[in-house]
Amino acid sequence: xxxxxxxxxxxxxxxxxxxxxxxxxxxxxxxxxxxxxxxxxxxxxxxxxxxxxxxxxxxxxxxxxxxxxxxxxxxxxxxxxxxxxxxxxxxxxxxxxxxxxxxxxxxxxxxxxxxxxxxxxxxxxxxxxxxxxxxxxxxxxxxxxxxxxxxxxxxxxxxxxxxxxxxxxxxxxxxxxxxxxxxxxxxxxxxxxxxxxxxxxxxxxxxxxxxxxxxxxxxxxxxxxxxxxxxxxxxxxxxxxxxxxxxxxxxxxxxxxxxxxxxxxxxxxxxxxxxxxxxxxxxxxxxxxxxxxxxxxx
Numbered sequence: 067x068x069x070x071x072x073x074x075x076x077x078x079x080x081x082x083x084x085x086x087x088x089x090x091x092x093x094x095x096x097x098x099x100x101x102x103x104x105x106x107x108x109x110x111x112x113x114x115x116x117x118x119x120x121x122x123x124x125x126x127x128x129x130x131x132x133x134x135x136x137x138x139x140x141x142x143x144x145x146x147x148x149x150x151x152x153x154x155x156x157x158x159x160x161x162x163x164x165x166x167x168x169x170x171x172x173x174x175x176x177x178x179x180x181x182x183x184x185x186x187x188x189x190x191x192x193x194x195x196x197x198x199x200x201x202x203x204x205x206x207x208x209x210x211x212x213x214x215x216x217x218x219x220x221x222x223x224x225x226x227x228x229x230x231x232x233x234x235x236x237x238x239x240x241x242x243x244x245x246x247x248x249x250x251x252x253x254x255x256x257x258x259x260x261x262x263x264x265x266x267x268x269x270x271x272x273x274x275x276x277x278x279x280x281x282x283x284x285x286x287x288x289x290x291x292x293x294x295x296x297x298x299x300x301x302x303x304x305x306x307x308x309x310x311x312x313x314x315x316x317x318x319x320x321x322x323x324x325x326x327x328x329x330x331x332x333x334x335x336x337x338x339x340x341x342x343x344x345x346x347x348x349x350x351x352x353x354x355x356x357x358x359x360x361x362x363x364x
Contacts, residue, residue, distance in 0.1 A: 077221035081178055081214055084347075088182040091351050114138045120188060149206045150184045151244045151272075152177055152193040155233050155254030158226045161298035164283045167342050169255065170225060172279040176346045177253055178217050180277075183350070185213040192216065194240065195223050198230035206244060228301030237262050246271055253277045258322035261330055276330060276337045284323075287316050335360060 114130050117137035125139040154177055160170035177193070184191035191213045192206035202223065204216045226233075240250070241264060250272035268274060282288070283295075291308045306312060331337035335357050340349045 077218035078214065080175075080221065081182065081217055084175070084178060085182055085214075087347055088179060089186055091347060092183065092186045113141050115141050118188070120186075148184075148187070148189040149244045149248035150180070150189055150191045151206060151240070151248055151250050152180065152191070152220075153235060153240065153250065153252045153254075154193060154195050154220060154223075155235060155252065156195060156197040156223070156226055157233060157255050158198075158228050158230055158298045159255050159257070161225055161228075162281060162283075162296070163342060164281050164288070164295070165342055169279045169281055169342060172340070172342045172346065173253055173277075174221050176277055176279060176340065176350070178221055179347055179350055180251060181213055181217040181220075185210045192244070193220050194236070194243070195220055196233040196235040197223070198226050198233055201234070201236055203243075206248075228298055235262065237264050237268070241268060241271065244272070247273065249273045249275065251275045251277060256323065256327050256330070258319065258326045261326075265330070274331065274336060276327070278327070278337075278339050279342055280339055281342050285320065287313055 114127050115138065117126060117131075117139045121139050125141075127138050127140050130138040154173075156170070160173060161168050163169060163171070181191050181193070188208065190206035190208045192204050193216060194204075195202040202219075204219060207213060207216060244250070250268060252274070253276075256276065256278050287306065287308065289308075292305060293308070294303050294305050296302070297304045327337065327339075335353075338349065338353045340346055
């Protein structure tokens with residue numbers, strides 16, 4: 067079983083290795099339409115602003131550009147900045163992994179990829195790291211350097227210990243932590259439980275999405291009669307007998323977990339579950355492409 071090392075790779079180095087893959091995905095696969103998954107492009111003219119790298123060239127105002135000697139583009143009234151607020155719910159159960167990588171390592175990579183996507187698309191990105199020992203907030207910022215630094219801070223957060231209890235997510239604070247219609251992205255293990263107090267209010271204020279990472283053993287116990295596994299919540303090795311009763315209990319837990327997950331995010335395109343062995347960037351690209359297809363005019 068995976069036991070996370072006491073020292074981790076440099077988060078900035080890890081993020082820079084991921085960044086070129088994110089840029090390639092945005093420029094060659096998502097084709098600049100990633101933003102349309104969060105809001106539509108307005109058609110009512112508002113004003114002329116300086117053209118920045120990455121803006122749609124179709125919006126360039128050639129008359130103003132010729133007169134001023136530098137590129138300007140038209141801005142529309144419905145066009146507004148996207149703010150993405152990640153809520154990373156850390157828990158001891160995320161430290162489990164039946165393969166080469168723990169769920170926590172994979173989920174942190176997924177969080178880093180989302181933050182890099184925001185940086186490439188000139189969004190404002192912030193996060194809340196909710197952990198048993200206390201919470202850390204980084205207000206939404208814009209710009210590659212600032213977002214890269216925020217992402218590195220999140221990736222460097224220490225993992226909860228086996229004896230730590232559940233995280234306390236500051237839901238009341240989050241109700242005013244970002245502008246209305248921002249994207250609230252909740253990443254966690256999502257055990258079966260009741261929805262948090264005030265969740266319907268948050269769903270009305272924000273565009274809510276849920277991302278989680280599943281270990282293969284989350285979905286089904288491995289075949290075999292008996293095997294040992296490290297339980298990160300208990301901090302010790304346990305023996306799974308593989309009995310019919312254990313498998314029935316696991317299946318019942320899995321069904322309750324899925325029901326709670328779907329109740330939190332009823333729209334199937336507002337939730338993403340990725341396996342620890344899956345390519346996280348490819349899963350993100352498919353997720354955003356599916357959202358774009360739904361928004362496309364028919």
